[in-house]
Amino acid sequence: MKSKTEFKHEALLDASDIQDLLKSISKGLxxxxxxxxxxxGTLALEPQGLLYLKVSASEEDDRQQVDIKIRWEKHPKKLSKELPKIGS
Known part of the structure; x- marks a missing residue:
């Protein structure tokens, strides 16, 4: 299969199917x-290190929505573990 850098999928599913999908994402993480x-095509991702998580929920009229976003750096920056010296 051809490799791609973006994957999008939309479908109308019941709650059980979405639960199975979320379990697969959890297992992959x-x-x-x-x-x-x-x-x-196929898109393979390799989450590592600290991951950024954003969860939001909203309700407007008869429409309710939950959004989940997970992000990470492919090559995380290395940060110093030493405290800085600060004089006073």
Whole structure:
């Protein structure tokens, strides 16, 4: 399959199917590898180190929504573990 750098998928699913999908994402995060694929190609991601998580929920009229965003740096910056010297 052709490799791509973006994966998007939209569908109407029942809560059980979405729960299975979220479990697969959770399992992939635990293993350090997420692989998304469809008939257009495959996108493999390797989450590592500290991950940024943003969860938001909203309700407007008859529409309710939950958004989950997970992000990480492919090559995280190395930070010093030493305290700076500060004089007073």
């Amino acid at each position: 635990g293993k350090g590898k997420l692989e998304f694929s469809d008939d257009k």
